[in-house]
Amino acid sequence: MNNKTVHLVTSFFFLLFLQVFVLNNILFLDYINPYLYIAFVFLYPLKENRFSFLFYSFLLGLLIDFFSDTGGIHAFSILSIAYVRLFFIKLYFKKVTADYPFFDLKLEPFGKVFNYIVTLTIIHHLIYFSFINFSLQNFSDVLLNTLFSGIFTLVLYFLGTYIFMKSQ
């Protein structure tokens, strides 16, 4: 157990309980809710071997499902963005396998990081709300929910990273 593992385990449980006991109760205007737990996907270090990363993301989603009675919807949507993460890292940051151990979001230019985070957040929210709605009726609601909740999540995420970056 080195320092990084401890950090990851704490952030795993911190994000889980933050989501379940605080953020799920916000319901701004009755339906806008941030889903900050996907920050786990952004925080997890890039590695050659992706099994553990996929599995822990799935587990986090599943635990949130346990609490919020959503079957496996959180697990499905967080696993989707966990899987496509590598593709977008290659697309936006132009990284090859040799760069993986040194990859750190804090060291990348803000514009690229912003694009990367926004893309993954929108994908996650779109999948999540499509399954929550579970029909093609009210599809405009799905898009509106994705937009508003996505903005909420992004604002919280960038505020959070700003605050934690300052303290370090």
Next chain:
Amino acid sequence: MQQLIYFFQKFKYFLFFLLLQLIALTLIFNNLDFHKSKFINSASVVTGGLYSGSSNISEYFSLKSENKILAEENVRLKNLLEHNISINLDIDSTMIDSIKYHQKYTFTSAKIIKNSYSKSFNFITINKGRNQGIEKEMAVINSKGVIGITDNTSGGYARIQSILNKNSKINARLKNTNYFGSLSWDGKNYSVVQLADIPRQAPLKIGDTIETDGKSAIFPEGILIGTISEINKGNTADNKVNVTLFNDMSNLGYVYVIKNFHKEEIKALENLENE
């Protein structure tokens, strides 16, 4: 063979991803099915325990409104009691304690420890379970009206399928008549549910009260639901009526779970008919 190994080697992450997605999808579909949802729900020991801990803290914030609701219910019940006493005095005969033999329902009070109302398929968790005699398919109400039906129980907790769930269907009727329809929710507004299939000749007016009818083996007769807020004038097949709930589903505290002693008997009889 070598090609097969090469294939697995190349797509191992994708195959692992597919496997996990498949598990998630199975859980999603099982959760939507009233009869199958067993694995993932908030009525388990761990999640139920954590939720009851958090609601122990948060319930202090709603003590005032909870007290008011209790007082209102007391007033209503006292009025009913007064009414009953006067009837009994009029008849005045030897009263037989009929409660023991003819009791049809029993009420258990429970506390909501987790509520949701913003999704299309909403569930509520309460702090009573199998050990307190709560079973699957029992009615859940509070003093203002219908809340839902229990769909899953563990030792100390139970999960309720809220009426704000697209799968919920409850028999309802116009108050003081026998015109009935089925109540469901379209997933849009959490204070408005839809009553469908009510006969066209029913004299519906905006503001009329809708209550449960005793035709299902789950809900007792005459539990309040809400008032009609919009009547569909168009000639659609299902003749939908919007009903505004008496309950504010976003602000629920204590509930009653109703057990019907005759349920098994009624069900056995109805199944006999189907065969």
